[in-house]
Amino acid sequence: MTALLEVAGLARAFGAVRAVGGVDFAVEDGEVFGVIGPNGSGKTTMFNCILGQLRPDAGRVRFGGAEITGARPLALARLGIGRTFQSLQVFGSLSARDNLIAAAQEYVGTLAGRLLAAPDAGLTGRAEALLARLNLAHVADKPAGSLSYGQQKLLDIGMAFMSGARLVFLDEPAAGVNPRIVGEMAAMLRALKAESGATFVVIEHNMDFVMGLCDRVMVMAEGKRIALGTPAEVRADPQVLEAYLGG
Amino acid sequence: MTLPTLSRANVAALAFIVAMTAGLLAAPLFLKTYGVYLLSLWALNTVAAIGLNLTLGYAGQISLGQAAFLGIGAYAVAILMKAGVSFWLGLPAGVLLAFAVGLALGFPALRVQHHYLAFATLGFNALVFLVIRNEEWLTGGNFGIRVARPELLGHSLRSGIDYYHVCLAVLAVTALLVWLLLRSPWGRAFACLRDNPIRAESLGIDVRSYTLLAFAIGAACAGVAGAFLAPLVNFIDPSPFGLVPSIYLLLMVIIGGPGRFFGPFLGAAIVTLLPEWLRVADVWYLVIFGIFVVALMAFCPGGLLAVPEKVAAMRAARRSARGSAAGQAGARP
Numbered sequence: 001m002t003a004l005l006e007v008a009g010l011a012r013a014f015g016a017v018r019a020v021g022g023v024d025f026a027v028e029d030g031e032v033f034g035v036i037g038p039n040g041s042g043k044t045t046m047f048n049c050i051l052g053q054l055r056p057d058a059g060r061v062r063f064g065g066a067e068i069t070g071a072r073p074l075a076l077a078r079l080g081i082g083r084t085f086q087s088l089q090v091f092g093s094l095s096a097r098d099n100l101i102a103a104a105q106e107y108v109g110t111l112a113g114r115l116l117a118a119p120d121a122g123l124t125g126r127a128e129a130l131l132a133r134l135n136l137a138h139v140a141d142k143p144a145g146s147l148s149y150g151q152q153k154l155l156d157i158g159m160a161f162m163s164g165a166r167l168v169f170l171d172e173p174a175a176g177v178n179p180r181i182v183g184e185m186a187a188m189l190r191a192l193k194a195e196s197g198a199t200f201v202v203i204e205h206n207m208d209f210v211m212g213l214c215d216r217v218m219v220m221a222e223g224k225r226i227a228l229g230t231p232a233e234v235r236a237d238p239q240v241l242e243a244y245l246g247g
Numbered sequence: 248m249t250l251p252t253l254s255r256a257n258v259a260a261l262a263f264i265v266a267m268t269a270g271l272l273a274a275p276l277f278l279k280t281y282g283v284y285l286l287s288l289w290a291l292n293t294v295a296a297i298g299l300n301l302t303l304g305y306a307g308q309i310s311l312g313q314a315a316f317l318g319i320g321a322y323a324v325a326i327l328m329k330a331g332v333s334f335w336l337g338l339p340a341g342v343l344l345a346f347a348v349g350l351a352l353g354f355p356a357l358r359v360q361h362h363y364l365a366f367a368t369l370g371f372n373a374l375v376f377l378v379i380r381n382e383e384w385l386t387g388g389n390f391g392i393r394v395a396r397p398e399l400l401g402h403s404l405r406s407g408i409d410y411y412h413v414c415l416a417v418l419a420v421t422a423l424l425v426w427l428l429l430r431s432p433w434g435r436a437f438a439c440l441r442d443n444p445i446r447a448e449s450l451g452i453d454v455r456s457y458t459l460l461a462f463a464i465g466a467a468c469a470g471v472a473g474a475f476l477a478p479l480v481n482f483i484d485p486s487p488f489g490l491v492p493s494i495y496l497l498l499m500v501i502i503g504g505p506g507r508f509f510g511p512f513l514g515a516a517i518v519t520l521l522p523e524w525l526r527v528a529d530v531w532y533l534v535i536f537g538i539f540v541v542a543l544m545a546f547c548p549g550g551l552l553a554v555p556e557k558v559a560a561m562r563a564a565r566r567s568a569r570g571s572a573a574g575q576a577g578a579r580p
């Protein structure tokens with residue numbers, strides 16, 4: 001296997017706070033890569049440095065062998081990198097279906113061409129299929145802002161997949177979701193993965209979720225990587241236990 | 248190909264369009280010259296407000312400079328006609344100029360939002376107004392420029408009713424084009440940039456280009472309205488293109504309901520026609536108008552077209568409150 005994503009020496013400070021202090025890792029093509037760590041350990045900051053929301057102070061990021069350090073979110077999206085944010089981010093006034101269409105329409109044709117394209121840019125079929133997969137078919141026409149938190153969360157995740165991204169970053173997909181649905185969500189992600197063949201990088205606090213879903217897990221504490229391995233290896237690592245229990 | 252489904256909302260919109268068209272075509276039978284002039288003015292104000300509704304209501308970019316684009320369209324036509332150019336060449340020139348300047352005005356919106364953007368656009372409007380007023384060699388300054396009515400296919404449009412029909416046609420064409428645009432993927436991209444630009448960008452939506460386009464297209468609509476306004480009034484001076492007219496255009500959008508397709512039609516009717524009806528109230532007119540706007544914003548900030556939804560929501564809330572109160576009363580021993 002080849003590395004799809006390579007991160008080397010990535011660092012970012014906020015004033016005196018070294019949120020991310022030089023992190024290295026590589027994500028293999030086709031794997032589910034988990035990122036865990038206590039609150040404030042720099043997971044989201046690391047995502048935002050990779051995904052163009054924040055400028056890293058130092059370090060390099062490569063995607064499919066090409067340098068993408070400091071690239072803008074729009075450019076990364078066009079390269080086939082999808083993401084969700086830690087906070088819920090859907091288009092509240094658009095219907096659930098339109099949220100999914102919006103997430104993929106810019107990949108169809110040219111900007112000028114889309115002015116004259118069919119209103120749905122030919123994406124209704126794909127959106128309906130994904131809505132069914134996410135158990136959202138019955139709310140397809142409702143404004144996304146009126147859906148339940150869990151439904152919006154599922155929609156948000158669906159949007160990251162809609163354009164056929166090769167690499168998808170999810171920041172705490174299961175956070176705040178009804179525990180009953182968390183298992184369902186893991187199954188859904190597995191199915192999405194099987195269908196799309198996408199590679200995942202997933203931040204999550206829910207251990208059952210992470211251990212059940214991920215091929216490998218990286219553990220962060222205070223902006224540093226303290227462990228990296230299979231879920232079983234990581235779980236047995238004394239440093240990890242200390243980071244979670246001590247601190 | 249599948250036929251568009253005729254939902255209740257579609258049928259209602261269609262019935263509304265048919266009734267409105269019939270009413271507008273029949274109106275001159277009951278009106279004097281001034282009434283027909285006012286309706287022509289309403290049609291052109293609606294065109295400018297449709298543009299602002301696109302920028303503000305659909306794409307979420309505040310602009311307090313819409314009257315400046317009206318001025319750009321009007322003066323482009325007036326200056327070119329004075330130089331002997333046909334109105335029908337001046338029209339595209341004015342619209343293109345408004346589009347280009349609108350595109351340029353979009354750039355501040357890429358850096359600042361909300362009240363900063365409001366001030367940036369307001370400043371732009373003040374600048375355009377000063378240029379129009381001070382560059383007498385070009386614009387005639389406060390003395391203005393006379394503008395003759397154009398001809399259409401050899402037929403003079405000097406009659407008020409003929410020109411009214413032209414204004415209605417301009418409104419119909421603009422409304423249709425904007426409707427098609429809003430239905431296209433562009434319309435969805437505009438809504439995304441209004442709802443959540445950061446998320447939009449992460450989904451490959453080019454927020455930069457769409458922001459600039461939202462300004463430019465909104466400005467072009469005002470350019471169209473301005474180009475037809477100049478021959479309507481036969482004479483233009485700087486006064487209709489200052490800050491206050493921009494606020495009135497903003498009011499048209501806000502009163503009708505931003506982000507609602509027919510909002511500008513209603514808003515322009517109220518802002519254009521109400522002063523005439525309230526003439527009897529004389530100096531009290533502004534007070535009455537002010538109270539009306541304040542009450543509307545307090546009761547229904549979504550504008551007049553949001554009132555039915557608001558009332559329905561209030562009814563539903565009252566019903567459920569009564570239901571739960573009844574439930575509690577019944578539970579009592």
Ligand SMILES: Nc1ncnc2c1ncn2[C@@H]1O[C@H](COP(=O)(O)OP(=O)(O)OP(=O)(O)O)[C@@H](O)[C@H]1O
Pocket residue numbers: 014017018019037038039040041042043044045046086
């Ligand atoms: N924009 C910012 N400005 C200043 N400090 C920040 C900013 N964003 C994050 N931080 C700080 O950087 C550190 C890392 O935060 P980050 O959000 O990356 O952690 P996290 O691992 O995602 O935590 P959580 O699990 O709670 O989401 C924290 O100390 C946080 O307070």
Ligand SMILES: [Mg+2]
Pocket residue numbers: 043044045086171
């Ligand atoms: Mg976080």
